Amino acid sequence: MKQRIITGVIAGAGFLGIIILGGIPFTVLIFLLATIAMGEILKMKGISPYTYRGAIAFLFMWLLLLPEWLLPFNALHVERAEMFLLLIVVLLAVTVISKNAFTFDEAGFVILSSVYIGLGFHYFLEARFLDEGLIFIFFVLILVWVTDSGAYFCGRFLGKHKLWPEISPKKTIEGSLGGIMAAVIFGLVYAWFFPVFDSLIITVACILIVSAAGQLGDLVESALKRHYSVKDSGQVLPGHGGILDRFDSLIFVMPVLYLLTFI
Template sequence: MKQRIITGVVAGAGFLAVILVGGLPFTFLIFLLATIAMAEILKMKGMSPFSYRGAIGFIFMWLLLLPENILNFDLIHLERTETFLLMIIVLLALTVISKNAFTFDEAGFIILSSVYIGFGFHYFLAARFLEDGLIFLFFVLILVWVTDSGAYFCGRFLGKHKLWPHISPKKTIEGSLGGIAFAILFGFIYSFFFPVYDSMLITLLFILVVSVSGQLGDLVESALKRHYSVKDSGQVLPGHGGILDRFDSLIFVMPILYLLSFIQ
């Protein structure tokens, strides 16, 4: 527990400091975190990050991750998504060229993993560079962290009904609802001092989307770990597991906020 607290305080303080600085240091940090997370998910599947399969996974993920000012597609006259689709076709052709040494299952895993991690961290990065990106990003972080803490304490003291025992045996319905309630409370307190939206209704909708999708993101990673029979995604953060363990909610939330036009 002591190691967990020390790691949390040091890593959390450093992470928040880089968010405040923004710019190139923040971009580099997100690139590093996404790369480690991709390595973790490849290891879950039993793929070495240093193999050609790993290299393909990193290339796919970086293609979706890197912002337009770093990764420009003007020379090839294709959009990012068009380039990604072209690479999928090449990847599928590789299953034939390799005579199934590189399988369809592995190709599908790489594609889905690169979308999951690449887009998740891409929109986390993009949010920082919005006009009010710092206020917006701290709002999301607070909601995710408060939801997680509220769910833990409400589940511990009030939890009686299991939420999804086959995926995460310790999570309860009471804990989940408690997490949402905490998010609403602290979300409106934050909005009072740092208003992100003029409408209280939009603010409430935003809070609910972040809180619910954040919990769903946590369950997605839990299902992934259970499927591949691993306790943690990695050991980068002593007492906390891997990068994917710490960012599973955030990278699930950010693309949803983009699809709902909360990120322009």
């Protein structure tokens, strides 16, 4: 527990400091986090990050992750989506060239994993560079963290009905609702001092979406770990597991917020 607290304090302070700093340091940090997370998910599947299959996976993920100003799409006269589709075609061709040493199943895993991690971190990166990006990022982070803490304590003291025992046996319906309530309370307090949206209705809607999507993102990673029979995604953070364990909710929330035009 002591190690967990020390790691949490040091890593949390450094992470928040770089978010505040923004710019190149923040971009580099997100690149490193996404790269480590991709390595973790590849290892779950049994794909070594140091093989050509791993290299292809990182290439796909980086293509979706990196901001426009780092990728020469304009010079190449192509869109990001067009390049991604071209690489999918190449990837499928590799299954033939390799005589199924690189299987269709692995190709599908690489594509889905790169979208999951690449776009999740990409929209986190993009949100920071909005006009009020710092206020918005802290709003989302607080909602995700408060939801997680609220769900834990409400589930521990009030939980009776299992939320989804086949995926995460310890989570309860009471804990989930408690996490949402905690997010609403803390989110409204934050928005009182640092208005994120002009409308109270939009603010509450965003709070509910982030809280619910964050819990779903946590369940998605739990399902992934259960399928591959691993306890943690990695051991990068002593006492906290891997990068995916810490960012599973956030990288699920950010694309949802983008799709619903909150970003």
